[in-house]
Amino acid sequence: MSAPAWEIGEKLEERTLPPIDRVQLIKYAGASGDYNPIHLTDDAATEAGLPGVIAHGMLTGATMGLLFSPHLEYGYVKTFRSRFSGMVFLGDTLRVGGRATEVEEAADGVLHVFDVYARRGEDTVASGEVGFLVYGD
Amino acid sequence: MLYEEFVGRRSEAVKNLVERGAVRKFAEAIAEESPLYVDEGAARGSRYGRLLAPPTFPRTFDYGRIEGLELPTAGLIHGEFRISYERPLLVGEELRCGMQLKQSYDKQSRRGLLGFLVFERTGESLEGERVFTTNDIVVVTEAVRRGIAV
Numbered sequence: 001m002s003a004p005a006w007e008i009g010e011k012l013e014e015r016t017l018p019p020i021d022r023v024q025l026i027k028y029a030g031a032s033g034d035y036n037p038i039h040l041t042d043d044a045a046t047e048a049g050l051p052g053v054i055a056h057g058m059l060t061g062a063t064m065g066l067l068f069s070p071h072l073e074y075g076y077v078k079t080f081r082s083r084f085s086g087m088v089f090l091g092d093t094l095r096v097g098g099r100a101t102e103v104e105e106a107a108d109g110v111l112h113v114f115d116v117y118a119r120r121g122e123d124t125v126a127s128g129e130v131g132f133l134v135y136g137d
Numbered sequence: 138m139l140y141e142e143f144v145g146r147r148s149e150a151v152k153n154l155v156e157r158g159a160v161r162k163f164a165e166a167i168a169e170e171s172p173l174y175v176d177e178g179a180a181r182g183s184r185y186g187r188l189l190a191p192p193t194f195p196r197t198f199d200y201g202r203i204e205g206l207e208l209p210t211a212g213l214i215h216g217e218f219r220i221s222y223e224r225p226l227l228v229g230e231e232l233r234c235g236m237q238l239k240q241s242y243d244k245q246s247r248r249g250l251l252g253f254l255v256f257e258r259t260g261e262s263l264e265g266e267r268v269f270t271t272n273d274i275v276v277v278t279e280a281v282r283r284g285i286a287v
Binding site: 017018024027028030031032033036038048057058059061062063065066069070072073076077078079080081082083084135 | 159162163165166167168169170171173183184189191192193196197211212214215216217218219220221222225
């Protein structure tokens, strides 16, 4: 394999993630230290006026980063931005994807900029921007 | 504006270790599949020479406390997260991490008066070299604001 290069407008291969389940939320709570009970127990979620427990926004954010994992041998995620626009519930199946918007020369390589999203059906639950630096050497 | 007197204040920086087991658990929780986060052999043979930490891993660090700033424990909305790296973050490094309340502003919305708090968090090597900077936007709804004595 050789170093990846993306043309402006080129899409990243969309990935469909396994449905969100409670075990994953418990794992993410433990791994991140975010034990906010609205992510863990139905009672806390109902009390907060939600129809059920919701996924951590940062978990949805992190899954958009997975788009770049196949390319880590050649570079890394240098900038990452995630805006949270919708709630994610147990059983939701998310798709993550993105599209190249810019290519910039950087000191140590080439920075490829992407618009990225996480969607449930047609609803965008998170969107953002990733700058992936591909090393020049 | 909410917490106006705290804008510009910083926490005292706290030392954090990018711990291998913590990275492995985090990678597993986000269903990360790259071996470069978890497989030491693969990492040794890579350009980094060591295991990497996932891009949003710095979320797990301790950034200290801004003295006197007590946010509500429930009802805050995380609106946006941003991170920018000077270089990749590696497992086994020690960082000094701190935070600052950068901005506080209000916006009228259809759902009432919203408060926005912008926090900047930074991680530096023990030699003082900046490794990453994060920005978080936290949204305080009108209902939550009523519970804050302001």
